[in-house]
Amino acid sequence: MGETSGLNYLGIRNVREVYWNLTTPALYEAAIRRYEGMVSHLGPFVFRTGEHTGRLPKDKFLVQESSSQEAIWWGPVNQALSEESFEQLRRRLLAYLQGKDLFVQDCYGGSDPHYRIPLRIVAERAVHALFARTLFVREMDRSKLPHAKPAFTIIHAPDFHADPGFDGTRSEAFITIHLGKGLVLIGGTAYAGEIKKSVFTILNYLLPLQGILSMHCSANFGPSPDDTALFFGLSGTGKTTLSADPHRTLIGDDEHGWTDSGIFNFEGGCYAKAIHLSATGEPEIYAASQRFGTLLENVSLDVETRRIDFDDESLTENTRSAYPVDYLPHAAADGMGGHPKNVVFLTCDAFGVLPPVSRLTQDQALYHFLSGYTAKVAGTEVGIRSPEATFSTCFGAPFLVHPPKTYAELLKKKLAAHGSRVWLVNTGWSGGPYGEGSRISLAATRAIVRAICNGSLAKADFVAEPFFDLQIPRACPDVDAAILLPQSTWKNPENYRHQAQRLAALFREHFARFGSDVPADLAKAGPLI
Numbered sequence: 001m002g003e004t005s006g007l008n009y010l011g012i013r014n015v016r017e018v019y020w021n022l023t024t025p026a027l028y029e030a031a032i033r034r035y036e037g038m039v040s041h042l043g044p045f046v047f048r049t050g051e052h053t054g055r056l057p058k059d060k061f062l063v064q065e066s067s068s069q070e071a072i073w074w075g076p077v078n079q080a081l082s083e084e085s086f087e088q089l090r091r092r093l094l095a096y097l098q099g100k101d102l103f104v105q106d107c108y109g110g111s112d113p114h115y116r117i118p119l120r121i122v123a124e125r126a127v128h129a130l131f132a133r134t135l136f137v138r139e140m141d142r143s144k145l146p147h148a149k150p151a152f153t154i155i156h157a158p159d160f161h162a163d164p165g166f167d168g169t170r171s172e173a174f175i176t177i178h179l180g181k182g183l184v185l186i187g188g189t190a191y192a193g194e195i196k197k198s199v200f201t202i203l204n205y206l207l208p209l210q211g212i213l214s215m216h217c218s219a220n221f222g223p224s225p226d227d228t229a230l231f232f233g234l235s236g237t238g239k240t241t242l243s244a245d246p247h248r249t250l251i252g253d254d255e256h257g258w259t260d261s262g263i264f265n266f267e268g269g270c271y272a273k274a275i276h277l278s279a280t281g282e283p284e285i286y287a288a289s290q291r292f293g294t295l296l297e298n299v300s301l302d303v304e305t306r307r308i309d310f311d312d313e314s315l316t317e318n319t320r321s322a323y324p325v326d327y328l329p330h331a332a333a334d335g336m337g338g339h340p341k342n343v344v345f346l347t348c349d350a351f352g353v354l355p356p357v358s359r360l361t362q363d364q365a366l367y368h369f370l371s372g373y374t375a376k377v378a379g380t381e382v383g384i385r386s387p388e389a390t391f392s393t394c395f396g397a398p399f400l401v402h403p404p405k406t407y408a409e410l411l412k413k414k415l416a417a418h419g420s421r422v423w424l425v426n427t428g429w430s431g432g433p434y435g436e437g438s439r440i441s442l443a444a445t446r447a448i449v450r451a452i453c454n455g456s457l458a459k460a461d462f463v464a465e466p467f468f469d470l471q472i473p474r475a476c477p478d479v480d481a482a483i484l485l486p487q488s489t490w491k492n493p494e495n496y497r498h499q500a501q502r503l504a505a506l507f508r509e510h511f512a513r514f515g516s517d518v519p520a521d522l523a524k525a526g527p528l529i
Helices: 004-010 024-033 083-097 126-135 142-147 193-210 239-243 283-288 362-371 404-418 442-453 493-512 520-525
Strands: 017-020 045-047 060-064 079-082 101-109 117-123 152-157 174-178 183-187 213-221 228-232 249-252 255-258 263-265 269-273 295-297 320-324 340-347 357-360 373-376 388-391 421-426 462-464 471-473
Touching: 004 017, 004 101, 024 045, 024 126, 045 126, 060 083, 079 083, 083 152, 083 174, 083 183, 101 126, 101 193, 117 126, 117 193, 126 193, 126 269, 126 295, 126 320, 152 193, 174 193, 183 193, 193 213, 193 255, 193 404, 213 239, 213 404, 228 239, 228 442, 239 249, 239 269, 239 340, 239 442, 249 255, 249 263, 269 283, 283 320, 340 362, 340 373, 340 442, 357 362, 362 404, 362 421, 362 493, 362 520, 373 493, 388 493, 421 442, 493 520
Parallel strands: 017 101, 045 295, 060 079, 060 174, 117 152, 152 183, 228 340, 340 421
Antiparallel strands: 101 117, 174 183, 213 228, 213 249, 213 255, 255 263, 269 320, 295 320, 357 421, 357 471, 373 388, 462 471
């Protein structure tokens, strides 16, 4: 296309130059010319996001408009912005873009051709167009790109700042989504994750309307796609790390849909946490993060040697590596898999109370899905400095659009239809709370997940846990049996009981908020105390 007129449908006019669907090398060159970052040793592109190094959930808004407002779960997660305020913000943004260069990438949200949505990202910076090209599903037939017709367009302008008093936003940064117009406006923040999560929010709205469960999870499969496993969890719980298994095929590391045919990845790339990344701990992700075409966000770089330091957290603990999923040696080419045999809920328990692994009944699965308990880890959101206990409904509350029961009902139907086993895996603390106990080792968690996926753990003997009514295996291959029963790892059993009571109270308090929106009997699947 290559002409400014191609953006007329957005009202974008009088811009200097529009660069349409540049390749990765061309975007590298453009970003370097514009001083947006540096090429590091071995080829990754390193850039910084400035003031904001994590998501801004309090600055995200959905436009209250007639086509979608009845379906939206309004509240702290989905804050309403009036159509008038959105239109005012849009006009000011369009005025700002005049005289500027723009970088456009046409791609897809979703690897399944039956359910994917065409996307267009219009970026003020070349590096964010490169991010979109890396993270979303590419159109491999370039002859189709000039005829692309996006269902949703994202305009990304990090150097444009809102006026809260005038525009109705909370701050100068904003993420505003108009579902009716298929338009997303992002400004005041250069953190690339806002682009990614805006698309996830859109798919969380569209897919359940078609009976498809949209999920904040990673996925892989074993010898065949029929041996699929899902890993639910918030950032920092291990979704990316545990799904990148050299003995299994990766479908995707973060966002998926569950259709009547199976699982499909929403993305064509991965967005892994890079802090303390090492060749020994996460060899495949480490290798992918050392290649041309990878973007390293807020990762430290020696400007003389151009070598990167994954252990430097001076900018943020939320350093990120974005790379195409096929940079991993065991990735599914089509981003699809079968119905899952195993579903794993990952939690990072800062109380040190939950066992490293437990088996859940279907009611418990729905209870813990709706609870979404974990600890937010440092850096993933502004203001988080140390692990903080939180409940994120469906393990992805910041990105839900419909009421939680919509997703829970879909999960219930899927589990019943396909007989998937559900497990709760704690990647957090053992032997005491954060600051006293120790983090459960990655080696132990990997062994647990391996036993889940190969079916051996399902054959174990189980013992009932007395506080949350969880079924805990007495033994697991390659795991010290002493850590499986959490109360036995504490020096003082009374301290464990006290912490268990505290956590149980938090579970009950959170679940009570659902009121009559969920079946009353479901609350009985929670803590016993």
